[in-house]
Amino acid sequence: MVVKSLFHPDRYPALRLVVTDGGDAKMSLVDNVYDQILLQIVNGDLPGGAELKTTKLAESLEVSRTPVAQALVRLAADGLVSQHRNRRATVREAAENWLVDVHQLRQLVEPHAAARAAGNIDAEVLADLEMLAREARPNKEHAWVEAAAYFDSGLHLTIAEYCDNLPMRTTIRQCWSYKRVSYQAGNDTEQSLRRGFREHTAILEALKAGDSAGAESAVAKHLDSASKTRPKSRIV
Numbered sequence: 001m002v003v004k005s006l007f008h009p010d011r012y013p014a015l016r017l018v019v020t021d022g023g024d025a026k027m028s029l030v031d032n033v034y035d036q037i038l039l040q041i042v043n044g045d046l047p048g049g050a051e052l053k054t055t056k057l058a059e060s061l062e063v064s065r066t067p068v069a070q071a072l073v074r075l076a077a078d079g080l081v082s083q084h085r086n087r088r089a090t091v092r093e094a095a096e097n098w099l100v101d102v103h104q105l106r107q108l109v110e111p112h113a114a115a116r117a118a119g120n121i122d123a124e125v126l127a128d129l130e131m132l133a134r135e136a137r138p139n140k141e142h143a144w145v146e147a148a149a150y151f152d153s154g155l156h157l158t159i160a161e162y163c164d165n166l167p168m169r170t171t172i173r174q175c176w177s178y179k180r181v182s183y184q185a186g187n188d189t190e191q192s193l194r195r196g197f198r199e200h201t202a203i204l205e206a207l208k209a210g211d212s213a214g215a216e217s218a219v220a221k222h223l224d225s226a227s228k229t230r231p232k233s234r235i236v
Helices: 013-020 029-042 054-061 065-078 095-117 123-136 143-162 166-176 179-184 190-209 212-228
Strands: 089-091
Touching: 013 123, 013 143, 029 054, 029 065, 029 095, 029 179, 054 065, 065 089, 095 143, 095 166, 095 190, 095 212, 123 143, 123 190, 143 166, 143 179, 143 190, 190 212
Parallel strands: none
Antiparallel strands: none
């Protein structure tokens, strides 16, 4: 399943502003190239120490060298790639564990953020999340699968927005910027999406009730479950 944006830009007006942060939710060409290179790193197609030749990458991704060069600058800024002056960029050692490591960071930060956000979320945003949850409820129609991805991002980024801690908010949003790659990898089975829906619903109920301890526990359980049941060892 490929999710071109982390949130549908034309619906849920209160939640849309939270999730997109007032910006454009659409992916740019550089975003797409970045994701594709990162996915190759995580899958081991570009192992640690591998040289990243812009010409070769541009040819394989069927783009010009410019977005590839821009994506490599971003990958270097994020710490996935080493890029020294007058030397070709290379993949950093252990970069293939990037998504797993990001998930571990989420496990440290997000449960506490959920506890802080419980009872602090605007009613209009909660109403949009409830509407989205109804659309994401598993059924015989395939549309719920895409809705589940929107519910996933909407819920977690709402926690980031309302945790009342700017560094925590920034960290969670940055971690979530990599979730596109997990979706593009086709990592989620229908069974995992159904389980995720149940866990997300439990989180939402605790947030609505202002139950800080319940929200913290529900998020911790959800993230732990995701790390233990991922179908691919380095995709989460």
